[in-house]
Amino acid sequence: MSEKSKSFSKGKWYSDGEIVFVDKGTFSAAICTLNQPRDYEAGERELVANGNLIAAAPEMYEILDQLTRLGGGVTGLIRLTRLQSEAQAILKKARGEE
Numbered sequence: 001m002s003e004k005s006k007s008f009s010k011g012k013w014y015s016d017g018e019i020v021f022v023d024k025g026t027f028s029a030a031i032c033t034l035n036q037p038r039d040y041e042a043g044e045r046e047l048v049a050n051g052n053l054i055a056a057a058p059e060m061y062e063i064l065d066q067l068t069r070l071g072g073g074v075t076g077l078i079r080l081t082r083l084q085s086e087a088q089a090i091l092k093k094a095r096g097e098e
Helices: 003-007 043-055 057-067 073-094
Strands: 012-015 019-023 028-033
Touching: 012 043, 012 057, 019 043, 043 057, 043 073, 057 073
Parallel strands: none
Antiparallel strands: 012 019, 019 028
């Protein structure tokens, strides 16, 4: 992970639909509180979707950071294949399918 990302909260991020947390091992710390959307018809569904997207942010950052440093040739292609697989898992998390 790049130097700039070192200020991110370390640990697995997750959402309960109201708060986004980071798992610190022995405890969980709140990252942010989600607010009810103005369109109350969407309500809970949108709140949960927003939480899932925020919780996936550190992993999305990491994949994008790695993609910018792929390199070429066979090694780059092998790394790209691995990153594509990781990206699919992160997108599932962002969609709440994890």
